[in-house]
Amino acid sequence: HAVLAVAYMGLAVILMRQGKNEQALSYFNRSCDLSKSLKTDETPTTFQDIAHSLLLLSQGHYRRKEYDEAEVLLRHSMLIEARELWPDHPLVADSLSMLADLYRAQRQFREAEFLYTKALKIRQNTLGADHPIVATSLFSLADLYASQQRDEEALELLTLSLQIVENDPRKNEAQFAQSKTLLDELTQKARSR
Template identity: 50%
Template sequence: GRYAEAEPLYLQALDIWQHQLGNDHPDVATSLDNLALLYRSQGRYAEAEPLLLQALDILQRQLGDDHPNVATSLSNLAGLYELQGRYAEAEPLFLQALDIWQRQLGDDHPNVATSLNNLAGLYQSQGRYAEAEPLLLRSLEIKQKTLPQNHPSIQHCWNIFCYSMQKTVEAGKTNQLSDHPITQMILQHIKSDE
């Protein structure tokens, strides 16, 4: 939350990278992404978007369209669009990032799980509960399979899933959900707390 202190440091880092490596280096793109994420977290969306677009352009030109860093950059831009309610622009970017992660790292990589969570969050924001649920279940499955049992990322995944189920209950849309045992267990727990 110390944004006023962070911004000049991000700007200084960007300046150093640009002077040392030139404007088209992948490290410059990472620095642009970092500054944009700071702006995004402050709600300074109009300032964040051109930085994210510039970073994505650099990464695509320097590393190719299928590089994992491009997937990260696509996700960052999609996240900005989601926050702005620009869902139609966010979805193809999230899907493209997911595709890159799957092709480059395999279907069971934790980054794929994170990407599935991002896409599910977008669907949840639009009331597309039936589409979000299988993505969340798959994400949880990947994290449980690939990470140690007590890894914080697994707990985070559970939290996201439970939050999603709570929102589905609040929207009165549980009829859109599957009869998957995990889904039904969480719904049962939510209903017993009411």
């Protein structure tokens, strides 16, 4: 059953990417029904695969601004993660960050800040303070602060994010440019006061 649940979820993701939402939903539901019936002695990788697939499906809904659907999928993913993984697992941080993005898009800033902060702490604790994904978390939180005119807090986090990206040998140029642009905007804004 576990392999079949993962296969159905994989088909759902492929169909979702092809824009075949009705078919994707059918396979998604089959996968969820099977995953609910699985015993906890099934391999953790299977549950991780299902949770990750739910996360991917939620991203499709998020991009189409189908926030309610995205939230349902994210919360289901988080239920699986809470049951099957440890609380500080990186996949938990991914789900928290995605849910924060969703709340931010709906202007629920307090909830978004809480989730971004929690995801950042998990990533710092599990991956290390200098990991590129930590830089992404720092940027997300900084960008949220900047959108709320909390410029000093945003500048501090952006500076940390840029330091991580600059010191990474696999430097993510797009992330660097995005962080640098926001940093320049905030610096210019501070000078004009």
